[in-house]
Amino acid sequence: MMSEFPDDRTVNIAIPQEWVNQLQERSRQTGRPISELLREAVGQYLAIDILTSSPSPVELELLKREVSDLRRKLFVLEKTAVSLELLESRVATLERRVGWGTVTPGLSNPPVVDDDDEEIYDEPDEILTDFLPD
Missing domain, CATH: 1.20.5 (Single alpha-helices involved in coiled-coils or other helix-helix interfaces)
Structure with missing residues (x-):
């Protein structure tokens, strides 16, 4: 298998399964191979700035x-x-x-009043006293 860089070295390390799972998830999200993610992480750890070189x-x-x-x-x-x-x-x-x-959900349908409803046409004094017992 041809290396991406002519002078690359392969390093084998053991990492926890949780890290492997996180790398696989990140690889799936970004569409990048795990090897690129690891190379980037090592580069950041070693403070290699891609933009300066x-x-x-x-x-x-x-x-x-x-x-x-x-x-x-x-x-x-x-x-x-x-x-x-x-x-x-x-x-x-x-x-x-x-x-x-x-908007209040309970007030979406106002009460319906018939045109011939006489209580609507009460006199002002009747409106004030209608609630009192006879």
């Missing part, structure tokens, strides 16, 4: 993928923010149309 073609490809992934995530977040703003604006408009500050 000439990046290899593999490192450039890795950076391109990361930038592409970040752009996709930013697009989704911006789209979500715009959707939330539109929804918030729509809710505010509906609240103004209904005339309520907030």
Whole structure:
């Protein structure tokens, strides 16, 4: 098998199964091989800054993928923010149309009153005394 770098060395180490699981999950999420993730982690541990040295073609490809992934995530977040703003604006408009500050679920169906209901046409003094026993 040909190495990605001509002077690469292979290192075998034993790591806990939990780390293996986390590496597999991160690899699945990012679409990057576990070997790249480990190489990046070792590089960070040794304080190797990819941007200060000439990046290899593999490192450039890795950076391109990361930038592409970040752009996709930013697009989704911006789209979500715009959707939330539109929804918030729509809710505010509906609240103004209904005339309520907030919509209360129990008040969605106001009581129905017949046109011939005489109690609606009570005199003011009758309205004030209707609740008293006769």
